[in-house]
Amino acid sequence: xxxxxxxxxxxxxxxxxxxxxxxxxxxxxxxxxxxxxxxxxxxxxxxxxxxxxxxxxxxxxxxxxxxxxxxxxxxxxxxxxxxxxxxxxxxxxxxxxxxxxxxxxxxxxxxxxxxxxxxxxxxxxxxxxxxxxxxxxxxxxxxxxxxxxxxxxxxxxxxxxxxxxxxxxxxxxxxxxxxxxxxxxxxxxxxxxxxxxxxxxxxxxxxxxxxxxxxxxxxxxxxxxxxxxxxxxxxxxxxxxxxxxxxxxxxxxxxxxxxxxxxxxxxxxxxxxxxxxxxxxxxxxxxxxxxxxxxxxxxxxxxxxxxxxxxxxxxxxxxxxxxxxxxxxxxxxxxxxxxxxxxxxxxxxxxxxxxxxxxxxxxxxxxxxxxxxxxxxxxxxxxxxxxxxxxxxxxxxxxxxxxxxxxxxxxxxxxxxxxxxxxxxxxxxxxxxxxxxxxxxxxxxxxxxxxxxxxxxxxxxxxxxxxxxxxxxxxxxxxxxxxxxxxxxx
Amino acid sequence: xxxxxxxxxxxxxxxxxxxxxxxxxxxxxxxxxxxxxxxxxxxxxxxxxxxxxxxxxxxxxxxxxxxxxxxxxxxxxxxxxxxxxxxxxxxxxxxxxxxxxxxxxxxxxxxxxxxxxxxxxxxxxxxxxxxxxxxxxxxxxxxxxxxxxxxxxxxxxxxxxxxxxxxxxxxxxxxxxxxxxxxxxxxxxxxxxxxxxxxxxxxxxxxxxxxxxxxxxxxxxxxxxxxxxxxxxxxxxxxxxxxxxxxxxxxxxxxxxxxxxxxxxxxxxxxxxxxxxxxxxxxxxxxxxxxxxxxxxxxxxxxxxxxxxxxxxxxxxxxxxxxxxxxxxxxxxxxxxxxxxxxxxxxxxxxxxxxxxxxxxxxxxxxxxxxxxxxxxxxxxxxxxxxxxxxxxxxxxxxxxxxxxxxxxxxxxxxxxxxx
Ligand code: SF4
Ligand code: SF4
Numbered sequence: 001x002x003x004x005x006x007x008x009x010x011x012x013x014x015x016x017x018x019x020x021x022x023x024x025x026x027x028x029x030x031x032x033x034x035x036x037x038x039x040x041x042x043x044x045x046x047x048x049x050x051x052x053x054x055x056x057x058x059x060x061x062x063x064x065x066x067x068x069x070x071x072x073x074x075x076x077x078x079x080x081x082x083x084x085x086x087x088x089x090x091x092x093x094x095x096x097x098x099x100x101x102x103x104x105x106x107x108x109x110x111x112x113x114x115x116x117x118x119x120x121x122x123x124x125x126x127x128x129x130x131x132x133x134x135x136x137x138x139x140x141x142x143x144x145x146x147x148x149x150x151x152x153x154x155x156x157x158x159x160x161x162x163x164x165x166x167x168x169x170x171x172x173x174x175x176x177x178x179x180x181x182x183x184x185x186x187x188x189x190x191x192x193x194x195x196x197x198x199x200x201x202x203x204x205x206x207x208x209x210x211x212x213x214x215x216x217x218x219x220x221x222x223x224x225x226x227x228x229x230x231x232x233x234x235x236x237x238x239x240x241x242x243x244x245x246x247x248x249x250x251x252x253x254x255x256x257x258x259x260x261x262x263x264x265x266x267x268x269x270x271x272x273x274x275x276x277x278x279x280x281x282x283x284x285x286x287x288x289x290x291x292x293x294x295x296x297x298x299x300x301x302x303x304x305x306x307x308x309x310x311x312x313x314x315x316x317x318x319x320x321x322x323x324x325x326x327x328x329x330x331x332x333x334x335x336x337x338x339x340x341x342x343x344x345x346x347x348x349x350x351x352x353x354x355x356x357x358x359x360x361x362x363x364x365x366x367x368x369x370x371x372x373x374x375x376x377x378x379x380x381x382x383x384x385x386x387x388x389x390x391x392x393x394x395x396x397x398x399x400x401x402x403x404x405x406x407x408x409x410x411x412x413x414x415x416x417x418x419x420x421x422x423x424x425x426x427x428x429x430x431x432x433x434x435x436x437x438x439x440x441x442x443x444x445x446x447x448x449x450x451x452x453x454x455x456x457x458x459x460x461x462x463x464x465x466x467x468x469x470x471x472x473x474x475x476x477x478x479x480x481x482x483x484x485x486x487x488x489x490x
Numbered sequence: 491x492x493x494x495x496x497x498x499x500x501x502x503x504x505x506x507x508x509x510x511x512x513x514x515x516x517x518x519x520x521x522x523x524x525x526x527x528x529x530x531x532x533x534x535x536x537x538x539x540x541x542x543x544x545x546x547x548x549x550x551x552x553x554x555x556x557x558x559x560x561x562x563x564x565x566x567x568x569x570x571x572x573x574x575x576x577x578x579x580x581x582x583x584x585x586x587x588x589x590x591x592x593x594x595x596x597x598x599x600x601x602x603x604x605x606x607x608x609x610x611x612x613x614x615x616x617x618x619x620x621x622x623x624x625x626x627x628x629x630x631x632x633x634x635x636x637x638x639x640x641x642x643x644x645x646x647x648x649x650x651x652x653x654x655x656x657x658x659x660x661x662x663x664x665x666x667x668x669x670x671x672x673x674x675x676x677x678x679x680x681x682x683x684x685x686x687x688x689x690x691x692x693x694x695x696x697x698x699x700x701x702x703x704x705x706x707x708x709x710x711x712x713x714x715x716x717x718x719x720x721x722x723x724x725x726x727x728x729x730x731x732x733x734x735x736x737x738x739x740x741x742x743x744x745x746x747x748x749x750x751x752x753x754x755x756x757x758x759x760x761x762x763x764x765x766x767x768x769x770x771x772x773x774x775x776x777x778x779x780x781x782x783x784x785x786x787x788x789x790x791x792x793x794x795x796x797x798x799x800x801x802x803x804x805x806x807x808x809x810x811x812x813x814x815x816x817x818x819x820x821x822x823x824x825x826x827x828x829x830x831x832x833x834x835x836x837x838x839x840x841x842x843x844x845x846x847x848x849x850x851x852x853x854x855x856x857x858x859x860x861x862x863x864x865x866x867x868x869x870x871x872x873x874x875x876x877x878x879x880x881x882x883x884x885x886x887x888x889x890x891x892x893x894x895x896x897x898x899x900x901x902x903x904x905x906x907x908x909x910x
Contacts, residue, residue, distance in 0.1 A: 012766065012887025015877065018669045022523045022531040025497055026572040029525035036569050044562035045506060045545040046569065052507020074582050080511030082857050087515075092861035094837055123838045135505055135583040139551060176505040177546050177583065247905060249866030253841050411540070411569075436533045437526040 037415040039408040046411035049355060049381025049430060052176030054132045055081050056184025056282070058095055059213055060172070060192070061130025063237025065260035068126040070096045070117060072109055072142060073134025087450035089216075089243040092255065096120045096129075098137075109142045110150070117151040118158065121167050124254050127263050128168040130188065138175035145171065168263055170195045180382040182281050182357055185213055189277075189286030192236065196263060197270040200294035204268055206232040207321060208275040208290065210283030212303070212359060213447050214461065216244035221459035222278075225314065229323045234265045234272065236286070244457055270294050274320040276313070278303050278461070279359035281384050302390075303359050304461050305469075306367030307336060332463040339467050340371060346474045348372035353417055355379040355410070355427040356446035358387045360460070364426050364445065366394045367466060371473075375402040376422050383407020410434060424477055441476035445469060494518035494662050494687045495695070496537040497574040498607070499566045501544065503559045503589065504581035509543035517665050517874055520689045524572060536573070542566050546583055556589045563598050563606075574692040575605030585610060595633075605692045607633050627714040630695065635722065637696050644693065646683075646700035654680045654749055657701040659727070660712025663688025665878025670885045671732055674762070678746050678754045686712060699723040703748055705730050705741075732881040733889075734797040735763060735770075762883040773890035778802030780897060783849035785809040785840060785858055786872055794853060794872065801890055807847045809835045837861070851897050866905055868896040 036042045054071060058081050061069035071078045078097040085093035098112040120129065133144060148169050156164030172191045174184045189210050209226075211219060219240035226233050241259020269275075269290065277287035280301035287298035297320065304313035311333070314325050340347075350373045354364050358380035365378050375395055380387045387406045395402055403416055414434045417425075425435050428448040435442035449455040459465035493500060493516065502509035520535035533539060544562045546555050563576050576598065580591050595606045609626035638645055656675070661667065668688055675682045683701055684694035704716045704727035716727040728748060730741035739759050746755035780803045784794045791808050798805050807830040830847060832839055840858055844865055852862040855873035862869035870876060876892045879885040 012769065012884030012891070013670065013879070015666075018666050018879075020519075020521050020666065020669070022535075023521050024531055025522050025524050025536050029528040030572055033568050036565055042565045042569075043544070043558055044501075044565045044569075045543050046566070047513075047541050048506045048510050048543060048545070050506060051510040052505055055507065076508070076582070079857075080507075083515065084511060086856050086860055090860055092857070092864060123836075135507075135551075136586060139583065139586045175548075176507045177551050178548050180506070245864070247863065247866070247901075249864065249905060251865050253845055254838050255841055255861060255864060433533050433539060439527070 032415050034415075037412055039405075039412045045409050047409050047414070047430070049379065049408075049410050049413075049428075050180035050182070050357075051084075052077075052135075053174035053179050053181060053184030053187070054134055054176060055084070055181040056186070056213065057130060057132040057172040057174045057188045058093075058184075059085075059181075059239070060185050060188035060237045061128075061132065061170075062093055062095075062242055063239040063260055064128045064130070064192075064266075065262045066125070066127040066256050067130060067260055068094055068096055068120065068124060068128075069130045069132050070098070070120060071132045071134060072098050072113055072137040072144065072147075073132075074136055075099055077134045077136075084448075084450075085243070088448065089456050090453070091243050091245060091257075093243075094124075094255070096124075109137050109140060110147055113142070113144075113147045114151045114154055117169075118154055121155060122159075126167055128170060130192075131169060131171045132184075133171075133173050133175060135176045138173070138177075144173070168196060181213075182382045182384075185282045186285045189236065189283045190289045192266055193269060193286045193289050196266040197290065197294075198267050200270050200296065202268075202271050203273070204232075204271040205321075206234055206268075206272045207317065208269045208272045208287075208296070209233050209235045210275065210277040210279075210286050211235060211237075212277070212279030212282030213357070214278070215447075215456040215459070216240040216242075217455075217457045217459040218461045218465065221462040221465055224464075225329060225462055226317070228326050228328050229314070229317060229321070230326075231317060231321050231323055234261070234269050236261050236266060236269065236283075270296075272296055274299060276317070277301065278313075279357075280386070281358050281382070301359060301362075302366070303363035305360075305363035306370050306466050307333065307340075307463070308370065309363060309366055310461070310463055310466070329463070336463040336466045336470075339470055343470060343474050344372060346477060347470075349374060350423045350477065351376045351421065353377040353379075353413065353422045353425045353427075355381070355405075355413055355425075355431060358382055358384045360446050362387070362390050362394070363460075364469075365391055367469065368426070369394060369398040369400070371470065374400050376420050377403040377405065377413060377416055379405035379408055379410075379413045381407070381409070414438070423481075424473065426473070441480040443469070443472050443476050445472075494520065494537065495577060495690050495692060496520040496522040496535055497572075497691045498537070498577045498605075499540070499542055499563075499570050499573045499575070500537065501542045501559070501563055501566060501576055501578045502581065503544045503546070503555065503562075503578055503584045503591065505546045505583055506543055508581045508583070509541050513541035514538040516662075517878070518662050518688060519666050520663070522689075522691070524570075540570070544584075551583065551587055554587060554589060555584055556591075556594055559584075559589060559591065560594050560597055563594070564601065567598075567602050567604060573604075575607070577692075578606070578608040580608075580610045605637070605696070607692070607695065624714050627712070627718070631715055631718045631722070634696055634698055638699070644696050646697050651700065651702075652681055653702060654751075655683050655700070655702045656680050656745065657683050657698060657704050658685040658688075659704045659706045659716050661685045661688045661707040665875045665880070667732070667879040667881035667885065670879045670882035674732075674738075674742065674758060674882055675745075677758045678742055679751045680745060680749060686715065699725060701725060703727065703745070705745060707732065731793050732885075733793045734800050734886055735766075735883065736800060737793065737796060738882055738886070739763075766883050766887050769887045770890065773887070773894050774800075774802045776894055776898065777890065779804065780850040781806045781847070783807040783809075783843060783847050783852045784872070785835070785843075785852070785854040797886070797889070800886075801893065803851075803893075805829055806849055807832070807843050809833070809840070809843065841865070851893060866902070868899070868902060870896045 058069040098116045172188045238261045242257045245257045274297045275287040275290050277283040277300045284300045290296040291298040302309045304310040352373045391404050426443045428446040429451040431442050523531040524536045526532040591608045595608050599606045706716045706729045728744045731737040742755040746752050782803050795805050809832040852869045853872040859869040880889040
């Protein structure tokens with residue numbers, strides 16, 4: 001080092017200088033009681049892979065333009081969800097809360113709601129407020145429908161007819177003890193369409209897309225495919241420019257991201273020619289509602305991941321809109337196939353464990369099979385009616401028989417994998433400990449990826465999403481298990 | 491608050507959400523590990539490795555969840571025999587349906603002989619986290635007393651005690667703050683028996699009253715328990731803060747004065763300050779004159795005001811989340827002239843605060859840090875740190891480094907439309 005270079009005292013003490021001596025909690029390794037490993041044999045849940053219903057409803061509510069969720073419950077229920085959004089997306093997430101105290105438990109949450117709603121609307125001028133209930137408000141038995149009416153009255157009295165009626169209020173009932181975040185989102189999709197979508201009398205020649213809780217990168221990929229096909233679509237709920245927004249100060253106050261689905265768009269969704277719910281469990285309810293109410297054909301799942309599922313999606317879109325699948329998309333398909341052919345020596349016969357929310361786990365399972373990988377265990381954190389059959393259907397085509405865990409916890413998955421070794425795990429950040437414990441790589445995908453950056457910006461859907469996931473997979477396997485000299489030539 | 495205790499199975503009696511969100515989110519670190527594979531200590535420490543929840547469902551809400559809690563606790567003790575005991579938490583849901591957690595605890599104790607603690611801290615019964623802390627403090631203390639009465643063999647034997655024993659109360663080992671604090675304590679000649687509750691073991695709880703002096707670090711959340719120990723066991727406590735140089739100096743002096751070890755403190759202070767001086771000067775040179783707004787949990791605000799001044803920065807605004815009245819008195823007395831103070835601001839007020847004060851940097855929690863950045867203001871998560879430890883002398887340099895990094899990053903000069 002040159003001597004006239006002034007040393008910069010970078011830090012006081014670096015993390016790796018702390019020298020943490022790991023002390024074992026017991027002298028010897030204790031294998032877990034095999035009887036209690038299967039979730040079916042125990043009451044307690046260890047390392048859940050799902051969270052509560054309000055999460056899904058808040059996710060949805062934030063996907064509306066100038067949309068704010070209002071949580072009828074204790075502060076904790078809101079704070080933790082906001083934390084979670086911040087950790088995943090590294091973006092602000094504004095969510096209001098009724099701040100329950102003891103008196104709310106005794107007298108019900110009526111007063112908190114009406115006052116809270118008034119303050120929210122006067123200060124923030126939202127276009128739409130998603131009213132999200134919680135365990136507490138559901139147990140207390142708050143009559144939200146009447147609360148909302150009373151709040152509306154209060155608003156009109158203070159702000160006049162027009163302004164008092166302007167913000168839409170959409171109620172989503174989400175007592176968490178009755179279902180997971182998946183169900184919360186599913187219910188929100190129906191609640192929004194029920195409350196806002198108008199009659200089927202002015203055909204708009206568009207399609208509706210209910211994407212489910214996918215990432216901003218997925219939505220951008222989706223829009224890209226639709227643009228290539230020349231198809232106009234409404235997307236409910238479009239979080240792409242909410243959870244992945246540019247740094248472009250100054251901002252006007254109050255801060256709202258530019259994106260989100262507009263109220264007018266949801267209103268017009270009753271006039272569309274078809275609805276596509278990309279995830280059957282996250283938006284399927286909404287699609288079915290439109291089908292029953294307005295006879296709009298619903299196409300529910302599978303998530304357009306990998307080759308066949310993306311083919312199917314594009315084919316259906318093409319059929320209902322009459323638009324051809326353009327050469328550009330066929331080229332993308334071809335490039336994915338080319339990539340698969342070039343990497344097959346790294347994917348064929350690799351044993352993989354897959355976990356996550358039911359739809360993405362199902363989508364990944366098919367793609368993994370298309371890559372010649374063998375699913376050894378597939379888990380959905382949320383139990384659904386069709387998950388087991390869906391997975392059996394897919395793996396059956398390829399002749400595999402994985403362990404299928406429908407609505408189990410990560411503890412069972414982890415302990416099962418100790419007896420059924422795998423080469424790689426695909427799932428969210430909650431799998432990091434498991435992967436480390438089993439000494440295999442984790443390829444991150446899904447909703448709860450917060451321990452590495454940038455995953456929300458990249459797609460897993462579409463042909464290009466497939467390319468990305470495939471690259472991640474192969475690179476992870478190579479980083480993990482190939483001696484350097486082998487990777488000189490792939 | 492019990493979360494940092496490492497050798498306990500932490501059972502959340504609630505629907506799954508309450509537990510999922512809190513699972514390993516805070517960096518209350520520990521050195522006690524479960525084996526990942528035979529002969530391999532890897533992964534994360536025991537207290538962050540497993541998230542145990544009763545997963546209340548509709549039928550439990552209707553018919554009560556006590557049985558489910560008991561069954562879950564017994565099962566988890568079987569699954570994790572390495573744990574010393576269990577700590578059970580109720581939340582709003584279990585609180586509202588009125589499950590009797592106390593009697594469940596007794597039953598578990600009888601059946602397994604393990605240590606059992608519980609805290610009923612439903613978010614809806616208090617205005618804030620802070621009241622939850624209070625309730626948990628009181629309950630833990632009652633349970634400690636009972637265990638000591640029934641099982642006197644668990645009390646620290648006389649011969650294991652020294653006249654210089656202290657306990658750090660309200661220190662949660664965020665990002666290994668303890669790795670900085672403990673060596674300092676050793677140098678000033680006192681012995682740290684344990685902390686409440688950073689990297690603590692369950693037995694440390696039981697032995698809380700076996701100290702000669704309590705040193706209260708996070709003052710709001712833990713003064714309660716120090717008070718109770720003082721009343722019940724006649725053990726004095728002193729308040730101390732290990733954030734910043736002056737405050738750490740003061741803390742060392744306060745502790746040594748109690749034991750008549752003043753000289754040691756002066757020696758340590760001289761050594762440590764000399765050691766970090768070059769680094770401190772380097773950062774102060776680059777940070778002086780910058781303005782800062784602070785938004786953190788109650789007690790920390792007045793800590794941070796002093797700290798900022800030590801770096802030559804100017805605090806232009808401060809806001810607290812769970813401040814009590816006396817917090818405000820303290821802040822007011824320490825606030826520099828012209829500083830804006832806001833009580834429990836909502837998000838809109840935070841935005842307004844940033845807009846009016848236009849600070850050069852905003853110290854805040856995770857939720858606000860992304861909001862501030864969108865407005866073009868560098869932010870720093872001083873709640874749970876960016877890259878800690880932040881405590882003590884070297885920790886303070888880490889803190890200065892993180893502030894400098896936040897402020898000095900070239901990205902801010904690339905942002906369009908930022909008014910200079
Ligand atoms: S506020 Fe109550 S219900 Fe909500 S997370 Fe906290 S304890 Fe759980
Ligand atoms: S599970 Fe229920 S009480 Fe807990 S955070 Fe979710 S809504 Fe709130």
